[in-house]
Amino acid sequence: MVTISREQAICMFYCELYNESNVVKLSKLIDDMNNIEICYSDNPTEPMLLCQTRINQNPVKFKTYISRNVISKDNDREEHKSKYRANQQQVVQFLNTCFLPYDPGSDQLYEEKNVTNGDIFSTLLQHTEIFNDKSVTSFGNWCSSKKVDFLMCKPKRKRYANNSMISVRSLYILNKEYFSKTG
Template sequence: MTPTITKEQALCMLFYVEFNPTNVEKLKDRIKNMADIDICYETDPLRPFLLPLVKMYSEPYRYKKYTETSETLEKIHHVDMQRKQEIHLSSDRQIVRFINEVYLTTDPLNDRVYTKKLVSNKDILSHVWP
C-alpha cells in the first residue's frame, strides 16, 4: 500500500528539503511563480514531479494531484461535522474506496493526514450503512 502524503510534503520531497513550515512556504511561492505548473504523480505518490497544467488536465487519469494540506482537510472535516452532513455512497466501489482511504490496516507513515486509533468493525460500518 502506498502512503497518502500531502501536497506540502510532496513539494519538500521534490526539492530535497526538510519538511517544515518555512520550507513549505518558500516552495509554495516558488511553484506559484512558475506559471501554469503544478506538482503531481503518476502511480507512486512518493515520486513527485512538476508538470504543465495543460498536460495534467489532458490526461487526468494518468496524472494525479496530491491531497490538500492536512489543515485544509481538518477545516473541511470540521465544517462537515458542524453541518452534520451524511456521506452518500452510491456504489460498492465507492464504499470500498471510502473504507480503504479512511480506515487503514497498516501504518500510513503520515501523522499529518491520519490519526491512529483502534476502531471496531461496527464503528466502520456505522459510517457506511445506516
C-alpha cells in the same frame, strides 16, 4: 494508507525537510511558475512538475495532490465517523500502526516518546468508544490478550521528584494528524 499533501509533495520534490518555512518558500516557487503544477503518475511518493495543460489532458494518468487544509477538514469528518464504527480488530490495527516498538525510519511520520499505558489509553479513548467503561488496567490486560505490538517494548521504571515510580515505554508514535487515516 497515509495521504501525502501537496505541501509534503513539494518538500519531497525539492528534497527538503517538511516544515512550515520550507512549505512557504517552496510552495511560492511552484505557485510563481506559470501553468506548472506538482503531480504524480503512479506513486504519490514520486512527485513531479508538469504543465497544467498536460495534467488536464490526461487526468487519469496524472493526479494532483490535495492541500493539507482540505485533508485536515476531511480527517476531522472521518475521525468523527470512525469513532463510532471501530471494532476490536480495528483497535488492534490502530494501536499497531500508531504506537511502534521499533524505529520505522520515518522522522516525518513518527516521533520517539516515552509513554505510559495511561497515555496510550487516553489517546485511544479519543478515537473509539469501545473502552469508555474500562480502566487503564483492563486496557493493559486486553492489549496482552490481543498481543498488541507495543508490548514488545519492555517498560522502564522512572522515578519522579516526589519519589513516585511509573512504568514507561519508549515507542515511536505516529503524528496525530495521521491518526484518522489508520485502522
